Amino acid sequence: MNITVYGKNIQLTDALKEVTTKKIGKLDKFFYKNIQAKVVLSVERKKQKVEVTIPFNGRILRVEEVSDDMYSSVDDAVEALEKQIRKHKTKLEDKMHSNESIKFENIEPLIDDELEEDFKIVKTKRFAIKPMNVEEAILQMDLLKHDFFVFINGDTDEVNVVYKRKDDNYGLIEPEF
Template structure:
């Protein structure tokens, strides 16, 4: 695995680098040797945040954790990525390009649900009106939701705005 480790508002010490490589390196058995791991450490007030993105032959896994200690954040990120691998084992086996994930190394757990076991508990329909991105964010905030789907007045396409963990907003646009 190739590690790219960077820091924002924190000096990335050799000990922190070694810990990231050691802990995330345990997941190497699931991926090819050319897999890239991007780890970004940052500190905001008293929060130590670690964002990890693993990309391998079309597969992208991402985890972000925030705790009071960077070493704890590292442990939690590894746990999240392991859960993603186990939870999505069936879906990953079907959708990944050939050999992107070494499926024989993924542990088989009884609690892993098949895709057919997912149940839609509620369905909702509503009219989508054309609006600007700022208006969509305002509507989302007025409703108290974490996301809002709307028709973008500039592009005439369906977009989604959402609130990020850091308090900022994101926009999802379709790509054709």
């Protein structure tokens, strides 16, 4: 596993980088190939935040953990990633070509009290999407008081999504086909 550690609003010491790399490296037992893991350590409002993103075989594992101690946040992130892998083991095994990246024999099944039901769609909405620019889409999203808005980008003629981020800024998703 190739692990890249970045610091944001924090002085990234060699010790912190080494401990983070070692702990995230424990997840290597779940993967066959050289998987890239990106770890961002940051401090926001005196909270120690760890974001880990691991893209593999067309899927992405991602966690974000916050605590008062950076080392504790790293431990929580590793635990959350392991739980995600265990939780979705069956679904990942069923998908074609998943076994190219993941070592399923190293994933222990979840205990019964940790199991969750399958995904359940409780409501379906249909709506017409019309071409508009990004600013119009953000305005429409705010008017509807939604966290995201799907629209056809008038400049590119492609389906895009704008969303409100936790930092009160906006994000734009432009799918690639």
